[in-house]
Amino acid sequence: MTLSRPLLLTLAVLAGIAVLVPVLNGMGIIPNYLIPLFGKYACYALLAVALNLVWGQCGVLSLGHGAFFALGGYAMGMHLMRNIGTRGSYGNANLPDFMVFLNWKELPWYWSGFDILPFALLMALVVPGLLAFVLGGLAFRSRITGVYLSIITQAMTYALMLAFFRNEMGFGGNNGLTDFKDIAGFELSNPGTRVGFFILSVLALGGGLLLTWALGQSKLGRVMVAVRDAESRLRFLGYSATNVKLAAFVLSAMLAGLAGALYVPQVGIINPSEFSPANSIEIAIMVALGGRGTLIGPVVGAVTLAGAKSWLTGIAPDLWPFALGALFILVTLLLPKGLVGLKLPKRAAKPVEPTAVEEKTHA
């Protein structure tokens, strides 16, 4: 298969960003504070790409993708927490501060291994993947579709949020995990480490895009579209819609976990609010804003939304919800294909589906 022009362009732009931003930063043109911010956007973008894989391609609207992201983040957070060692407030080498002051005597079993970075990274992929496998396996086998699926994913993330709130769970309760110091010997507050994470995030984003693109090009990609269109019809052709959806869901959850793992060191905290249903809805908003089912739409949407929030909450702290609200409304009304519809006039690469289909699968 040959790489398509838009994809090549996107990858080239990403590579350019990965190189140019650090260079400009070195020259003092891009101030330091923007680096982790851009890194954060890249993580959101990867998360949106992950959601688009199941929602855009397979028509499975997960309203719980924030959970996979957060789990990846917690896996990384646990590693960072273990790395603090005796540098915590209470100077306990074995226990994170929050456990010390809640009188915990020893580290719970599920914390073991997280002092090893590769293990933590593996868990950042495996745990979300496993959760997606179990939940998706159950749900797709029971032929739960449309809003019913959306709601159980929402219930999942909501339940996880409440669970992680509980101090008894051993994940730091409402405050979550924070006060990180270093990773693999690099200080997190060091600008160099920041740049490194930024580049990693952009590379991961590029990888995610390449992966979804390759999937979309394969016959499996077309099967996914068929699942989105008329899942039941597809079964009569002998394809297991269950397996197709499950594969996409698990893959997507792992990508989301990766995004979370990259996000946490750059943001410096992970806590249960990442599991909140509203956060997951916002991911869907990013995808829809940029253009669902398109390759780079989710990236555009994520960066636009996160960027607009960063910018507007600074310059118009009292009015930004109006501006953002208006943006959402105008995009829906004027750009049915999302923001990317703006850039590709007429020569629509992928045609829109006829209206009836969407109502059937989702209403």
Place this chain on the structure above:
Amino acid sequence: MRLLSLIFGLLMLIQPAFAQSADDAYRQLATGGFTERASAIETLAASGHPKVLPILKALSDGNLQATDAGALVIDGKDALTGAAVTDSAAPIPLNNRVRSVLRGAMGRLALFDSDPAARTAAVEAIQASPTPDSIPLLRTALAAETVPAIKERIESTLAIVELNDPDPARRIAAVKNLGEQATPRAQGLLRTRLAAEENPQVKTAIDTALASIDTRLSFVYFGLNIFQGLSLGSVLLLAACGLAITFGVMGVINMAHGEMIMIGAYTTYVVQQVFRTYLPPSFLDWYLPVAVPAAFLVAGAIGIAIERGIIRFLYGRALETLLATWGVSLALQQAVRSIFGAPNKEVANPTWMTGGMEIVAGQVVTWNRLVIILFAVAVVAGLAAIMRFSAMGLQMRAVTQNRPMASAMGIRTGRVDALTFGLGSGIAGIAGVALSQIGNVSPNLGQAYIVDSFMVVVFGGVGSLWGTIAGALSLGLVNKLLEPMAGAMLGKILVLVIIILFIQRRPRGLFALKGRSVES
């Protein structure tokens, strides 16, 4: 006769507290700290002085003032002499301790009031914290009492005190009495007594009494639990009802649903303020019946505006409505924040919705929740009638099932869409009226209900009003039955897990349609 026994009773009370003279007590009341004030009240109450009751009453109502010089003042007149007072006087502050002493003292004075209601209140006041001192007084009152209900109350109060009587026979009688009361209080008192009791006969009596209390209380608690579950269910139902229309029937993923509820609550607030500002206080209790239609109209009108301005361009693009209505929701929240400010607004229960009805044993069914349950029933019945029996209802369903075909049948789809969305929004507004009666009125109000609302509608089965009802009530009940066992936090997690598992069994909700019609 009555007066005689009154004096007799009071005299018995006076004995221990004669150390201070009434004058000292008045001064202490005026200038002392809380501790002095409490003992001054006891002394005064015991003195039997005729001026005491009005003074204590004024104190309890916050009308008693004191000058720096120590004079007591009521309405600008000296409380003792009746002379006009010119010195500046400040209200005498109370704290909980003084308040409860005051209540007890006034209760004792009112035990012999001619008004049975006053006597009931008096016994209750004593019952709240009975002391051995009150035994003689209660005995006297019991002898003089003619109303059986009050008699019973006095006896049960006596039992509380006599539970620790040195005489075992008295104790057993007290235990019997308490055993019949079946209140958690009796339960607690008996348990405490049991721990200290040595007499085996009394012990068995306590055991029997406790056993009977336990069984009876468990029924009471279960019943109360069911009520609480129904109440939570009715709240969920009200919150979800509008969404059952805008999302369930129309298929709009209406993220601004919560804001319609909020707008209903703010409308209630405004109506209340209008009543407070422009109408005499006696009308204030009736602001709520006005708020209901007002909230329906305001939220409905905003809903129609949203439908005509945005939603109508999105039919057939169900998922896009998610994005647009999320935008609407952001803007509406901020608009309310700009107009009314971010902090909570106070919406008071009307008097007829304040407090509750004590069923048994201090367990209360609150009026506001009871009213809300009934209100939910009324709203749902009305809605069901509209959807089922009116031409409008049929047209709504036809339009949402096949818009082009409906228009080919002569149905003005635009009008129907606008009215349907308006109806859903209006009902959400009505829900806001109800929610303002139990929760806070703030710009975030809607956000608190949006997730639950979607959950209820989907869990019940999208498009089925019965499903929404069953979904709301069952989630409410399950939640409230789990909560006492698991706690609020774990209870809620469990409910979510149950939802996830239940949908596996019924992938299209509780009241799923079956058959071919679903696929078409």
Place this chain on the structure above:
Amino acid sequence: MLTAENIQLYYGASHILRGVSVSAELGKISCVLGRNGVGKTSLMRALMGLQGIRSGKLEFDGQDIAAMKPADRARKGIALVPQGREIFPRLTVLENLQTGYAAVSRADRYIPDEIFDLFPVLADMKNRRGGDLSGGQQQQLAIGRALVMRPKLLILDEPTEGIQPSIIKDIGRVLRMLADRGTMAILLVEQYLDFARELGDTLAIMERGQIILSGKRDEFSEQELRAKLAV
């Protein structure tokens, strides 16, 4: 009753109807024939107002209806039995029929007995959901639903599709009877030539968005028609 002249219709860039003209008269059955994909359904939907046209004249009952919404056309007396049945799946059979009330005056808001006479199965299955019916039953319901509207112009897009032979015969008889009353114009799209020839007072054949042949039934021989319809 209805005259459509020089209708031009596009789906995006593709030109589907290229200057089509048809008409329907009270008391007459006008029949349109044509192979798959020539634009018959598009034309019918355009007449009903469900599909916008680029240009052309549309007159009904002496009034220009080109700019009217479908609902208003329905209220003026046009009813459509669409291809693909388009039943309201979650309304009961009875409710499906009642949707026709929107287009008629209050006095006419009842279901004429003759509908149940023609399609007894609709009476039997009154309370079943429309979407649960078998294909042929749905087709019968779609015809019944249009008749509830007491239309002045009845448009039927392949109404016999999926219906059992005996009922097709009944439908033919009823259409004839309705036309003969002289209060209704009927526009019928058919693939089933025998049926069309038996019923149609006038016949028109479409080919790639154009009418290539039209006239009174007796003007054409069966062979001629078959030849035009064959590939």
Place this chain on the structure above:
Amino acid sequence: MPDAVLSIASQVAAGTALYLDGVSVSFDGFRALNNLALVLAPGEMRSIIGPNGAGKTTMMDVITGKTRPDTGDVLFDGTVDLTKLDEAAIATLGIGRKFQKPTVFETLSVWDNLDLAASGPRGLWPTLTARRTKSLAERIEAVLVEVGLTDRRHILAGSLSHGQKQWLEIGMLLIQDGRLLLLDEPVAGMTDSETEATAALLLRLAGHHTIVVVEHDMTFVRALGARVTVLHEGSVLAEGTLDAVQADQRVVEVYLGR
């Protein structure tokens, strides 16, 4: 179903392509199929007719796993119990179906619709790594010609006309190359000449495939010349040649009309 019962059934069914016996289905108390029996020999073509609502489509639903029968045996190849399998598994056995209401993947092109339907492995991995081979392309082209959609191959299936969708679905059935083909009203909405073409097409397929056709078009049924089964109220009313069946007064009464 107990294994013992099944084994008896499979003895009787030995050597058949499709074997239905005692099949009943009810929906909320309404019996759509009532003790239905139907046996097809390998390579046989069978026409099924019957009044609207007789249960023809429901029967196909039962065979393809869409509807589970309340009771009865449904065996493929004399051995495979279809009631135990889901739709996808049944399809991979080589049972293909054309629906009464044309159902195609509307957001995929005509070509992709055929590509997905084309016989081949259905697992995740083979699907992911599948290549567009020349032979496959040729097969698709051939089918496109057969169903007359050559010039529409890149159009989205959703914008086909009703009849064109019918053809596309027939095309998908052809390229799926199943052993048992079920066609629910394949010529509805076709012109008389297309009907003839379809009949000819099916006749060419017969022999290599076992075929069940449901139709109301008697001309078409006659053109197929196959044995005819008449369903009524969920069970078999009559069976035989078309002429024999048409002469049956009960069939005339409930179905053909006078």
Place this chain on the structure above:
Amino acid sequence: ADTIKIGVLHSLSGTMAISESTLKDTVLMMVDEINKNGGLLGKKVEAVVVDPASDWPLFAEKARELLEKEKVAAVFGCWTSVSRKSVLPVFEEKNGLLFYPVQYEGEESSRNVFYTGAAPNQQAIPAVEYLMSKDGGDVKRWVLAGTDYVYPRTTNKILESFLKSKGVAAEDIMINYTPFGHSDWQTIVSDIKKFSSAGKKTAVVSTINGDANVPFYKELSNQGIKAEQVPVVAFSVGEEELAGIDTKNLVGHLAAWNYFQSVKSPENDAFIKQWHSFIKNPKRVTNDPMEATVIGFKMWAQAVAQSGSTDVDAVRQALYGQKVKAPSGFEAVMNTNHHLSKPVMIGEIQANGQFQTVWQTKGPIKADAWSPFIPESAKLKADWTFPWVCGNCTEPRFKPL
């Protein structure tokens, strides 16, 4: 620059806007005042307001923006502990200055944060001691009810160990946690009723936070829990919260703070007047976090003036020992553990939505950054003066020679 920039980091949207937006206005009021009086060091003070939108990661992002892009001299902000935790690394990395005005769980003393709200020993412990006293009702049985997060968890842990040290039996303590925004209090209120009817005087210590309070008090009032029988003392309910509740039936329930609007003092009269004229609404109330904000702001301004610069290190040094005559009528002092000495007051709710002080400490109490009731924490000391220079160590960082 010709202005001194300060950052205001309070949520103006989202769930926390209910409480935090008032603090933004308070800071603006102080800025307004200082500018009317000629500014600081001859420059105008300019407030840079941003909206972290009740979104914790956004708090960190905005903090970074304020420090790095806007180069503010100090930041006034945060309410919830998690928001403070999320900005903390940023302030420490960039050596910024954060004034945190809300009562919290303690167990923290950052070089870059000044805590002007109460620590547990300035609020929770005195409140419980009061309830145990004769005046407070001689309470023997305790319900510790809180929202499930760190502040209530920690506070309750401290209280539990305090109560046990006072001889309260475990069965006389009931602990209950609810989710944020919990709105259905039927079960819990009736559980409280059951728990309280066992014969011993019972009180509820509420660390219920934010949105959940209104429905809690409404349920309390309707189920008829009277303050004389079962008083509820709250640490997160102030005048602003009461303004959203009908208090007719709540008279006598309590709150513990370091300030009440009802305090009679010239400073308070001036403060209230200033607030009403600034916010242009004579009905708006004042509350403790506002007072803490005011104290923080005044101390910062004094320290800047004293050190003659806005340099963070200089200002920090100048802050130690800084005194402000607070609206509470007392002199608040900034200690070297970055916490204040403030008076503790206990007030009863009145029908008009105000508190009436029923008890208060004789003088200011010094805040403990580390609670003596948590074993690991009891060892720690916060002292940012030489030789300690440390927020959490057991011995001085630098040993005297």
